Amino acid sequence: MDSARHGRIHRPARRTLLRGGAALGLAAMAAAVPAAAATAQPRSRPEWGRPRAEWIPANPANYTVSNRPSSYPVQLVVVHVTQETYADTLAIFQNPARSVSAHYVVRSADGHLAQMVRDKDIGWHAGNWNYNTRSIGIEHEGWVDQPEWFTDAMYRTSAALTAAICAEHGIHVNRTNIIGHHEVPGATHTDPGPLWDWDRYMGLVRAAGARARS
Numbered sequence: 001m002d003s004a005r006h007g008r009i010h011r012p013a014r015r016t017l018l019r020g021g022a023a024l025g026l027a028a029m030a031a032a033v034p035a036a037a038a039t040a041q042p043r044s045r046p047e048w049g050r051p052r053a054e055w056i057p058a059n060p061a062n063y064t065v066s067n068r069p070s071s072y073p074v075q076l077v078v079v080h081v082t083q084e085t086y087a088d089t090l091a092i093f094q095n096p097a098r099s100v101s102a103h104y105v106v107r108s109a110d111g112h113l114a115q116m117v118r119d120k121d122i123g124w125h126a127g128n129w130n131y132n133t134r135s136i137g138i139e140h141e142g143w144v145d146q147p148e149w150f151t152d153a154m155y156r157t158s159a160a161l162t163a164a165i166c167a168e169h170g171i172h173v174n175r176t177n178i179i180g181h182h183e184v185p186g187a188t189h190t191d192p193g194p195l196w197d198w199d200r201y202m203g204l205v206r207a208a209g210a211r212a213r214s
């Protein structure tokens with residue numbers, strides 16, 4: 001896929017979604033998000049039924065400060081599996097020597113969500129600058145060959161997050177726009193791997209999006 005093709009497909013959709021959904025989104029935010037969430041999250045866009053996230057900042061040496069979506073449109077969600085524990089992943093993203101980060105990390109056991117890079121900033125997760133500029137990266141605790149790490153709690157938190165990101169940025173929920181790291185051109189990584197249940201994940205994303213709109 002190339003950015004020109006993306007632009008043609010998604011610009012009208014974004015306008016349509018924002019125009020049609022803004023009022024609904026504000027209503028959902030008022031109903032579903034307690035006031036405390038506003039201070040917990042460094043976020044400038046409306047909440048669309050987002051799961052609550054713990055802010056654990058990555059080291060500033062590990063990402064690029066930006067002003068998305070003004071600087072770059074957000075058009076993709078990139079799904080990763082950490083190949084590390086949750087705790088070690090946080091430590092890696094906080095280590096300025098590692099030059100790597102993702103926006104979110106989901107814990108296997110309970111689906112706990114950490115945000116480490118603001119959505120407006122550019123995480124270094126895809127191994128491809130063009131894709132990094134246009135994407136949000138979500139890391140899932142586990143190993144690609146050990147599907148027992150891919151818990152129901154982790155799938156559900158991640159799917160709710162992805163649904164919210166898609167709603168906020170007018171991203172169509174499909175496998176062209178919600179991709180695995182291995183699908184990024186030039187990727188040397190294999191995550192999330194063949195044992196990641198894409199059918200289940202995409203179903204949960206669509207269901208979470210439908211709930212947020214209802």
Ligand SMILES: [Zn+2]
Pocket residue numbers: 079080081125181189191
């Ligand atoms: Zn990855």
